[in-house]
Amino acid sequence: MRLAAIAEETAVAIRRDAAASAREGIISALDAQRLVSTYGLSCVRDLMLVLLEEAKRYAHPPISDFFVGAVGLASPSGDLILGGNVEFPGTHLAYTLHGEGYVATRAFNRGSELAVIAIGEAHPCAHCRQYLSEFAASDALELIDPLGHTLTLAQLYPWPFDPAYLGEPGALAAQLPWPELELAAAEVSRDIAAALLAAGRRAHAPYSKCPGAVVLELSDGRLVAGAGVESVAFNPTVGPLQAALVDLLAAGRPYGDILSATLGTVRGGAVDYSASTRELLGQIAPDARLAIVEWA
Numbered sequence: 001m002r003l004a005a006i007a008e009e010t011a012v013a014i015r016r017d018a019a020a021s022a023r024e025g026i027i028s029a030l031d032a033q034r035l036v037s038t039y040g041l042s043c044v045r046d047l048m049l050v051l052l053e054e055a056k057r058y059a060h061p062p063i064s065d066f067f068v069g070a071v072g073l074a075s076p077s078g079d080l081i082l083g084g085n086v087e088f089p090g091t092h093l094a095y096t097l098h099g100e101g102y103v104a105t106r107a108f109n110r111g112s113e114l115a116v117i118a119i120g121e122a123h124p125c126a127h128c129r130q131y132l133s134e135f136a137a138s139d140a141l142e143l144i145d146p147l148g149h150t151l152t153l154a155q156l157y158p159w160p161f162d163p164a165y166l167g168e169p170g171a172l173a174a175q176l177p178w179p180e181l182e183l184a185a186a187e188v189s190r191d192i193a194a195a196l197l198a199a200g201r202r203a204h205a206p207y208s209k210c211p212g213a214v215v216l217e218l219s220d221g222r223l224v225a226g227a228g229v230e231s232v233a234f235n236p237t238v239g240p241l242q243a244a245l246v247d248l249l250a251a252g253r254p255y256g257d258i259l260s261a262t263l264g265t266v267r268g269g270a271v272d273y274s275a276s277t278r279e280l281l282g283q284i285a286p287d288a289r290l291a292i293v294e295w296a
Helices: 008-021 029-038 044-050 052-058 099-109 126-132 136-140 190-201 240-250 274-284
Strands: 069-075 080-084 113-118 142-144 150-152 213-218 223-227 258-265 289-294
Touching: 008 029, 008 044, 008 052, 029 044, 044 052, 044 069, 044 080, 044 113, 044 142, 052 069, 052 080, 069 099, 080 099, 099 113, 099 126, 099 223, 099 240, 113 136, 190 213, 190 223, 190 258, 213 240, 223 240, 240 258, 240 274, 258 274, 274 289
Parallel strands: 113 142, 258 289
Antiparallel strands: 069 080, 069 113, 142 150, 213 223, 213 258
């Protein structure tokens, strides 16, 4: 379907209704089906295309002022994940999260795979194609756009350099690659320790063998966690703080709400997230405390 086939007033009504239904950038499968039925859409994919404009609300591009929205269809839940590009002034551009990367990371944080991603007329850049190819379900991933195109990732990225080249199956969101991970002696609360271990045990770090995880404590006591997702190409790896910030921004919380951050990392390992976490956190939340904990 082409997005132009839907009247603008109908699209506006759909976006308004979807915004009221969304919870931290997630539209449940039940609400998605309700929206499809209420507004006479042919399928959920049509809804995803309509919501691309709404997804831009989750973008934070203070450097470029170029807003990108993306909508993912999670599998097996059928939930829709809205996301956008994120830029971090004062740091280097490599920390940037593209819209497709935001949605893929958000799905990974939630223990979901992606079946479909709706994107704008510009197909994902090579950076995003490489990141998306890291996930075990990428072979079946489809990408749709407002012009009516449907392409698989394999069509967009033929002969990929993917995890199979190094004998790895790729990231599986529902698995725990590091089930025996524990913390070395550290003075962190029981709740933070539990959240840090839960994130660290699901970190995707098959290449460095150095899992990373971050727990953000917010001003109201809420904890937000993220796990690192390594790329077989090394760059574009998404670090644990970037992954945690995806969920922070999805919740509509500003960086100023970060009271403290706790990093779990392999100190002195092949990959040590201490310096990068300190740099990025220092730019976005300079008053936040940072605790660095080693894995036992």
